Each structure stands twice: as C-alpha cells, then as structure tokens.
Amino acid sequence: MIGVVRRAARGIREHLYLFFVATGVVAAALVLLGTFALVVVNLQGLVAGWQQDVHVSAYFQPSLGVEDWAEAKSAIAGRVEVDAVSLVSPEEAAAWMTERMPEVSEVVGELGPSALPASLEITLRAEHRGAEAVDAFAESLSASGRFAEVDYGREWVGRAGSFLELLGMLGVALGVIIAVAALFLVGNTINLVVLARRDELEILRLVGATDGYILGPFVVEGVAQGLLGALAALGCLQAVHRGLLVQLDDILPLAFGAESLHFLPAGLVLALGLGGVLIGALPAWVAGRRFLARLP
Template sequence: MSALSKVTYFCRSAAVGLKHSPFVHFIAVTTIAIALFSAGMARGAARVLDNLLASLGGEVEVTVYLSPELDADEVHGVRALVLALSGGEVTLVSPDAALSRLRTELGDLGEALAELPENPLPVSLELRVPPERRNPDALLALAKALRAAPGVAGVDYGEAAVQRLSAIARALRFGSLVAFAVVLGATVVIVAATLQLAIYSRRGEIEIQKLVGATDRFVKAPFLLEGLLQGVLGAAVALFGLWAFGRVLGPTLGALFAFLLGPGVAAPWVEPRLALELLCAGCGLGLGGSFVAVGRFLRV
C-alpha cells in the first residue's frame, strides 16, 4: 500500500469513527474546549494583572528625602547622583513648596499648619522613573541604591503596597499553574476514556486487521488522527468562546476598570500567538488521550 493510500485510508477511517460515535467524540471535544477556554481566560487574567502592576509602577512616585544639614551645592550633587542612578526625571522640591502643597491637599485642615513654629519638612527630590524600571523588583533595587547614597535620609514609594501586590500576583500565577496542570491531567484521562469507548465499539474491525497482519502502528494511526481532530475542534470551540467573551464583556470590563488597569484590559482576548498556542495544546491533548486509549486497548 502506497503512502498516499495509507493516508487516505487513515483519514476515511477517522471520519467513519467520528460519524459512528458522535456523542463520545462530542464529550471529548467539549472537555478539551473547556480546558483550553480556561487556559485562555487564565492568560487574559494574567495580562490584566501585568497591566495593573505596570500601571501601579507608573503611578508610584519615588520621593527621596535629603538630610537637613546639606547645603545648596551638596543638594545639587545628590540630585545629580539620583538622576544618574535612576535615569529618569528628578524634580527638586523645597521645604516651603512641600509645605504649601501639603496645606492645599489638607484643605480646611491645612490652616493648622500655619501654627507650626518652623517648617518640619526637609528638602526632597521627586523621581519619575523610566517605563522599563516601573516594576516591583526594579523599584526595590532602585530604593536600596538611593538609600545607600550619601546625603539621603529616606526613600518612600509605597513599598509595602507594591510588594503586597507583587506577592498576590505570584500566588495567583502559581495557583493558576497548579489548577491548569490538574485540568490538563483530567482532560487527558477523560479524552482517553471516551476514545476507548469508541475503540471498543470497533474491536471487530481491529481484530480483523490484526489477523491479516496489520501492525500496531497501522492500527493506531486512525485513532490518533481522531484524537488530533478532537483537539483541533476543541481548540476552535475554545477560541470562539474567548472571542465571544471579548466581544460581549470586553468593552464592559474596559469601561469599568480603565481608570485602574489602563487600556490593556480592553485588548483583544484572542491574539495570533494565543490562538497558535491553544491550537497546539489542543492537538497535544487529543493526541495524548488517543495514544493512552489505543495503547491500553492493544495491551488488553
């Protein structure tokens, strides 16, 4: 039998298998679709979380407090050092300007500041870091370097909030990874079980093939192709579900959380790279489940 004849036979046999057991294959396709849809939703949530971290990093204002004993030349020297360490924009804020700003922010309560015998606020530098350094790790490293600089009395950028959010993000990613691994394992088991039912219904055909000298590889090929088709169909259903979710709820989410997450939350939920990854994952799940099912049946 030529290679083309074999491929034609395998495709025809796989199509016949799908036609004879539609409900069994529907269960397998649905299981794969649910697993891949969950994976796509997790990827979308991770992207939104990354946008939140980036947005928070951009909004955080790094304030460097200088020692009160520094003279004007030393203050400008520290400013130049901070500028060199950060690579961003540095604004010098005098004690009078800082007190005036605080009085404005306090509103009616700001009048109480007029009773102070002297201005308690030190000279400070307001630092706007470049975009590539607006992440928790980079901000922490920058704060450590600034605190070690001579003439710096303190550095504040909301470190506790940034670190807490970063820890939450790591915990969510780890939890989603564990959950996804469990879902993948369960999907392979379900696909293998459903496909084994389809194989069992065609056991007479398999026995005839074995009697006439067909190899295990020849017997396995149509069922592996069925699993591959299941994976492709499952990935297609999952991608359609993600597209529909983005079309229906994407604009609503963007309107609700744009003030916090920025425009990234309204980005398309189905991107070319994600589509390719889900398609490959679906093919892998279908092939894996069919390989397990066929191997178990042939051993029996």
C-alpha cells in the same frame, strides 16, 4: 497519509455524534484552562502595572539649600537606574498638599511655606524596579547623608513582587492540575469512542491490519478533535473577553488602575492550540493501544 486521513474522515462520519461529544469535551477542558490563563495573565499584568508605578521620594535634610538640591538632582539624574527625577520645592509640596488635602491647608498655611521639606521624586527604569533593586537604590540615597528620609513604598514593592511570584507558581501548579484533569476527561470520552468502534477494530485485526494501520486514523481524529476543540475554546474565550470588556471597561481603571482587560498573548493562544492537539491525540493513541492489546 492520504489513506489514513480518508479512513479518519470515514470514522468521523460514521460516529459523528461521538466525534462532536469528544470535541466538546476537549473544548470544555481548554475553556477551563484558557479562562484560568486569562485570569492569571490579567492579574500578572495588573500587579506588574502597580509595580511599575513605584517611585522613590527622597526628602532633603532641612540644613540643605537650593544649590544642594540642584546638585543632588543632577547627580541622581546621571545614575544608570534613574529614568526621571524632579525636584519638589517646599512651596510646591505645600501647594500639592493643600490641593489634595484641603482639611490640612489651614495648618500648612500657619506653619509657613518652608514647613515641608524639599524632595526629589525619582522614577526608576523598568529593569530596576524590583524589590531588591529599589532597596539598594534607596539605601544608597540614605547613605549619601543628603536626605532625611527616603520613601518608596517598601512593603508594597515587596508584596507585589511576592504576589507575582506566588501567582506564577500557582499558575503553573493549577495549569498542570487542570491539564491532567482535562487529559483524564478526554481520555474517558475517547474510551467510549473506542468501545463504540470495537467491532471495527476487531475485524481490522482479524484481516491482518497492523497496530499502526488501526491507530493512525484514531490519532488523526484526535488531532482533528483537538484542533476543533481549541478553535471552539478560543472563540468562547474571545467572546467572554469581549463581553467583559464591554461590562468592565469603565470600572477597571477606577477600581484597579488597569487600563483594560488583555486577551491571551499569541504564545499562549498557540500553546492552547497545541494543548488541544495533545489532549485530543494522546488519549486517542493511549486508548487505542490499550484496546488493541486486549484484542485476540
């Protein structure tokens, strides 16, 4: 193994320029993949965050009184799906509306404090915020007969869920396309490296080197290119992320409700590193084997 690494190091020294070109191509491919992953991760986080905001408003039947409201509140608070529930009396609803929409305050005042129905504002537990779960929960409230209307932004929950699903599928599809393109890009660069070293390979073959002896250093060089490329790519992505944080940190919460831009999670960072090793070593092995097959 030491011999293989030593020969790989000699190969790198002798073809330093090509080594860095190949490393640069690996890094560029990984930056492309990483940028895409960064966008997907943040979009998913954003949409998931929006979905987390979903809560159910259940408006009581006008015929029900304070005791019914309290009884209903305590019954709903005991349900397994419910994280928190608060009662909004007609007076509180009127005050809220007057505060948020001053233009209707006059109409609300004329109609009196009981113009708006009492309601329960229900926040569901995270695991019960999916479109189907919220649907089922709302239906159960409607079926109880206590509520005149149950509102939970049905369309929004559904759209957010579908968007997340679509984003996931697009992520996988585009990720595969970019990875394949990266493999071809790196493969062509490695072909140049192999061609530049054809004399050496031919001589090694003539003096009795086995395929493994010849390919070993190539693969080690590929791994080194992949690791260096991955490190460079992660450095670039980190720099871009920090740059965007500085530029967008004030805008994001206002525009999208996002707290901040997230960097790639540890699993994806590891995947990018392993991906670098793969797109460095695999084309080196394939190009080396193809070349050896043509040698006398």
